[in-house]
Amino acid sequence: MTAKIRRVCCILLLIAVGAGVGLGAARAEPIAPDPNNAQLVARGKAVYEEQCARCHGSNLEGQPDWRHRLPNGRMPAPPHDPTGHTWHHSDKQLFKDKLSDADIWAVVSYIESTWPPDIRAKQQRMTRP
Numbered sequence: 001m002t003a004k005i006r007r008v009c010c011i012l013l014l015i016a017v018g019a020g021v022g023l024g025a026a027r028a029e030p031i032a033p034d035p036n037n038a039q040l041v042a043r044g045k046a047v048y049e050e051q052c053a054r055c056h057g058s059n060l061e062g063q064p065d066w067r068h069r070l071p072n073g074r075m076p077a078p079p080h081d082p083t084g085h086t087w088h089h090s091d092k093q094l095f096k097d098k099l100s101d102a103d104i105w106a107v108v109s110y111i112e113s114t115w116p117p118d119i120r121a122k123q124q125r126m127t128r129p
Contacts, residue, residue, distance in 0.1 A: 029101070029102035029105075030102055030105035030106060030109070031101075031105065032091070032105060033091055033105050033108040033109040033112055034105075034109050035109050035110075035112035035113035035115075035120065036113075037109060040105070040106050040109045040110075041106075041109050041110045041113045042110075043103075043106040043109075043110075044103075044105075044106035044107040044108065044109045044110030044111070044113075045110045047099065047103045047106055047107050047110075048107050048110055048111070051098070051099060051103075051107075052080075052095075052107065055077035056077045056078070056079065056080055057077075057079065059081070060079055060080040060081040060084075060111065060114060061079050061081060062076065062077050062078045062079030062080070062081075062084055063076035063077045063078075064076070066078045066079065066084070080111045080114075081114060081115075082114075082115050082116060082119045086111060087115060087119050087120075087122060087123035087126075088123075088126065089126070090126055090127045091105075091108055091127045094107075094108055095107060095108070
């Protein structure tokens with residue numbers, strides 16, 4: 001094999017590897033919420049409906065009288081809409097130990113997609129390290 005052919009083969013191999021890395025990155029799991037990513041929001045809505053809506057409400061509304069303790073001492077599930085306190089917490093605190101990291105980011109993306117811009121901005125400030 002001549003030097004020129006080897007160079008061409010090396011270049012083609014690098015292009016192929018680079019393309020593979022690019023494809024892998026496109027399929028990577030989320031590492032942060034993105035309420036502007038329609039695909040991530042759709043995934044989050046599906047996970048929310050399956051895992052969270054039973055207590056937190058199908059419209060993110062929470063349980064009735066969520067600010068007052070139940071007779072058993074527990075607090076009712078709070079809303080995740082802008083009237084609740086979800087946005088008062090950093091992204092890392094939400095759903096910890098309940099869902100996979102990827103599903104957490106998806107659900108948080110879905111929830112944040114329902115908030116008005118001013119609430120999103122306040123929560124993002126709280127999330128920054």
